[in-house]
Amino acid sequence: MTAGRLRVGVIGANPDVGWAAATHLPVLAELPDFELTAVATRRAESAEAAAARWGARHAFTDLDELIAHPDVDVVTVSIQLPARDDLVTRVIDAGKHVYCEWPLAINGAEAARLRDLADAKGVRHIVGLQNRHHPAVRLARELVAAGEIGEVLSATFSYSAARSHLPGDRLPRRMIWLVDRERGANDLTILSAHALDLFGTVVGGFRELSALLSIRTPRMVVDETGEELAVTSPDQILIHGELDSGAVAAVQIMIGTPAGAGARMDILGRTGRLTLQTTTANLIGGEFVAALARAGRPPTILEIPERHRGPLPAASVAAGNVAVNYVLLAEAIRTGAPLSPDFTTATRLHRLVDTIAEAASTGRRTPVTLSASPPAP
Known part of the structure; x- marks a missing residue:
């Protein structure tokens, strides 16, 4: 699996609008380390259109079919958190590497659970915090x-x-x-x-x-x-x-x-x-x-x-930054190299957001700790 191109299935692969259409799909079409093999959307016609446009062999409306398919090594989860349910958990349970869009979870505690689950399963994980890859940044x-x-x-x-x-x-x-x-x-x-x-x-x-x-x-x-x-x-x-x-x-x-x-x-x-x-x-x-x-x-x-500068200089700014994430993910899968922004990065950022909510709620200056407890209501 790691010797050839990494085979990717994209969940949320609307062919016309949305984040995947603007970034993941065109990026995967250009990066030599990856092959887009499967796409999934809620409607058969849009999944089939995405597959035809971007050259994927498989189109699904059943997300679990994509996750379980033997032609998929990496699952990209490009749907927003409110529609995601336990999707990332199912990807990890299937033993697939995962690229999940931000936010990863509802709070720091849930992000830590997903991080620990992925680490225990031995899958590599990355999160869509691509702004850090802006060349000027x-x-x-x-x-x-x-x-x-x-x-x-x-x-x-x-x-x-x-x-x-x-x-x-x-x-x-x-x-x-x-x-x-x-x-x-x-x-x-x-x-x-x-x-x-x-x-x-x-x-x-x-x-x-x-x-x-x-x-x-x-x-x-x-x-x-x-x-x-x-x-x-x-x-x-x-x-x-x-x-x-x-x-x-x-x-x-x-x-x-x-x-x-x-x-x-x-x-x-x-x-x-x-x-x-x-x-x-x-x-x-x-x-x-x-x-x-x-x-x-x-x-x-x-x-x-x-x-x-990223690997795709002719790409849009957002797509170019996403491409850096994919390059880092490929290196981590192939060599075992450290990877960031991963679910550990996401857990820390979720905990920071939890702390902001807590500080605003209490009106107190609040230390930023590694505690994964969600803020009080």
Whole structure:
């Protein structure tokens, strides 16, 4: 299995729309270490269309048939958490390597269970936290680690975006889970977590933090039906605290603006300042530009070295970052090399999100620990 191409089955392989169509399917068509052998969707016609378009031999509507098929070595789970049930557990139980989209689980405790189950089964696992692979983010991490701006004194990250592409407080039906805190896939657990993973990749994790979570748009309207939805997940997220390094840090996520300004990260060092800024309002699919300022001089835009660019330079930004994940997964399967972002990475990030919710609920400065207990209701 590890000598030839790794055979992949993609669950959630809608041929026309969605994350798999934008990233996983075109990436697997280009990477030489992989072969797309199976796809699955809820409808036979869409599964067959995806198989025909991307050259897969098998099309399924029964997800367990894909998981169990002998032509599948790796299962990519590209459906959102509210529709996933125990799907990742079933993949692991079948002894298949797994690429799971983020969020991995409902909380840190469940993420740890999946990590431990996968490790006990001996399967390799990776999670869709691909933003850390932005070439400019990789460069920034290298510069900070090398001391190019001296000791980091403080760091900030801000991101603003519209909740959907529709005007006013309208939301397409396919996205209504975003406003439901109980379903585990919302602006705190998705957008904020992606931002926190990117932020932590460059400057390290939080040692302790305080948080404020607010719902400033309490009602949304389903665009197709006019149904009014009560919003229970926060759309304004503010986190501040101390990093493991001792640096002071703040992260702010602002959702619901008419036109978002994208993401900006500022790292103030003792001898310089490093800035990352997205070129669009899209955190997941936008490119970052890195700039470095020293000794009171104006910032200089940095060239990205080739070593930080992914294996598919002609791909979209999001697809290029996903491709890096697949390359890392292939190396881990073939050689036993360490792998990140894996389910251990996901468990730590879920626990950080749990801590943010706890700090906001209690109003107290809260240490970030390795405890997997979910936050109190």
